[in-house]
Amino acid sequence: EYLRPSLRANLLAALSANRRHEDSGIRLFELGTVYLPRPKDLPDEPEVVCGILSGSRLEKSWRVEDDLLDFFDAKGVVEGLLSQLGVEASFEECSDESLHPNRRAAIVIAGSRLGVVGELHPKVLQSFEISGDVHLFEINLTALLPFTIGHKMFQPMPRFPAVVRDMALVVNAEITHRKVQDIIKSFPLVSQITLFDVYAGEQVPTGKKSLAYRITFQSPTHTLTDEEVNRVQQQILDKLSNELGATLRS
Numbered sequence: 001e002y003l004r005p006s007l008r009a010n011l012l013a014a015l016s017a018n019r020r021h022e023d024s025g026i027r028l029f030e031l032g033t034v035y036l037p038r039p040k041d042l043p044d045e046p047e048v049v050c051g052i053l054s055g056s057r058l059e060k061s062w063r064v065e066d067d068l069l070d071f072f073d074a075k076g077v078v079e080g081l082l083s084q085l086g087v088e089a090s091f092e093e094c095s096d097e098s099l100h101p102n103r104r105a106a107i108v109i110a111g112s113r114l115g116v117v118g119e120l121h122p123k124v125l126q127s128f129e130i131s132g133d134v135h136l137f138e139i140n141l142t143a144l145l146p147f148t149i150g151h152k153m154f155q156p157m158p159r160f161p162a163v164v165r166d167m168a169l170v171v172n173a174e175i176t177h178r179k180v181q182d183i184i185k186s187f188p189l190v191s192q193i194t195l196f197d198v199y200a201g202e203q204v205p206t207g208k209k210s211l212a213y214r215i216t217f218q219s220p221t222h223t224l225t226d227e228e229v230n231r232v233q234q235q236i237l238d239k240l241s242n243e244l245g246a247t248l249r250s
Contacts (some may be wrong), residue, residue, distance in 0.1 A: 115139035
């Protein structure tokens with residue numbers, strides 16, 4: 001028996017073994033205690049949940065093209081879990097060297113880093129003889145628990161329909177999703193915002209990246225008109241341009 005500093009090795013070993021018999025999508029998770037060393041003291045022993053996703057998003061079929069699980073699937077699992085617990089998190093830059101440098105994020109709640117989500121680095125996968133992309137999430141449940149304590153307030157179902165718009169922005173590479181999200185969410189008629197694509201390549205200028213958002217507009221008092229949504233959307237673009245230098249991707 002040994003003291004595990006992480007649950008990752010167990011999951012990757014299980015994934016490697018399953019890959020020998022199954023080439024479709026594989027999703028695994030484990031919940032357990034890890035042991036984190038502390039100088040001149042006994043180790044910290046938090047409860048942690050760790051999960052990995054790899055392979056096809058859907059069951060293989062001749063009717064659909066092979067669509068692979070990606071970073072946003074892992075991020076969606078985290079967001080779904082935290083939503084059920086009534087906790088709101090932000091996703092910020094992190095320096096976990098076992099994750100791909102361009103596809104990783106820290107899970108931050110009320111200023112505290114409680115976990116990570118990202119694509120595992122190819123060097124890590126090579127050591128477990130795993131090919132293809134593998135995406136991971138890891139959350140410190142012991143640290144998360146205090147944020148879940150409290151009473152959930154009843155929220156009635158919306159009486160008026162929502163309007164959904166997609167918006168693709170071009171920003172400087174160093175601009176974080178959090179900065180863009182905070183500006184968009186500052187508008188009262190924005191009820192939900194989802195980042196569904198990040199791109200940097202031939203169609204985007206050097207030193208820039210594209211962030212694509214799905215924005216839900218909704219009013220608690222009336223049905224929104226196209227003119228109202230257009231006006232708010234333009235106000236959002238103006239504020240993003242003034243504060244972050246963002247432009248609308250053509």
